[in-house]
Amino acid sequence: MEIISRTRLFLLMVLVTISLTGCGGGGATMEAQTTTTGQQLIDLDKAYKDGIITESEYEKKKKQILSN
Numbered sequence: 056m057e058i059i060s061r062t063r064l065f066l067l068m069v070l071v072t073i074s075l076t077g078c079g080g081g082g083a084t085m086e087a088q089t090t091t092t093g094q095q096l097i098d099l100d101k102a103y104k105d106g107i108i109t110e111s112e113y114e115k116k117k118k119q120i121l122s123n
Contacts, residue, residue: 095120 090098099120103113 092120092123 096117099108099113099116102108103110108116
């Protein structure tokens with residue numbers, strides 16, 4: 056009888072462990088964002104041409120992008 060109880064306990068622990076491994080964030084996913092230098096410059100140029108940023112902001116950010 057002792058062997059059966061230990062086996063049941065072991066199986067219960069395995070099931071609990073397996074079920075808890077799926078509780079890692081409520082379905083949230085994380086994705087790495089990889090933007091090329093060229094794409095950053097294209098986006099920056101568009102923001103400047105659309106009047107979203109000033110020329111000084113454009114030049115400052117452009118230097119920052121090219122220095123990375």
